[in-house]
Amino acid sequence: MKPFRITLLTISLTLLLQANAYSQTNLPKNDASTAALVDLCKNPNDMDARNFCFGFGEGIYQAYLASRNSKQKPSICFTSETGTREAILQEFLTWNQSNPQFNQERAAKTLIRFFEAKYPCK
Template structure:
């Protein structure tokens, strides 16, 4: 799955114009790069980085949830209802990424899912009590 992400990022950059082309990564996207893009100051010149960040987060999250559902598996994370705003999610991911540099070289998808699983773990299914003697 992660093999098409750099090509998709580049295609998005080319389609969106020169401003995004200067922001979007052309190398395989790792967690550190996504944290950098998501942590860009919200100015007009950084708007493409923010748009790329949010689009990546939403797409990766929806894809993970859909794949887990189709596979009949519990997802790695369970968002609360109501969930955080895009800005809150983005800020929390950036803070997590900066606090966890050991995951910087993981693929961006892996780092993002690791963050979400640590932040919003799914409730564990109750297991039957063992017969204690």
């Protein structure tokens, strides 16, 4: 029984120590700036980071929908022809290159600004 416990303990410790090896991206702590988001989202090979970016953008849009005044005309309108989330992310990264003045602002505020500029309601 003792060899079994030693083996189990060894395997458990090995797996525990390996958990950090799978981390793909080191995020700066407490940095919610546009520059940090762009830096995270620009690598097409880091799928974990890309998925975070897709979820972050969706969350910002859903928060906009939930908090906007329903008596006022919406300022952001996505249509069925808008494109894929990958296309929207690429548009955001391109737009950000043309608008670096927003890099130190909160990423959520900049995303709303981007959505309003690229997907205004008509």
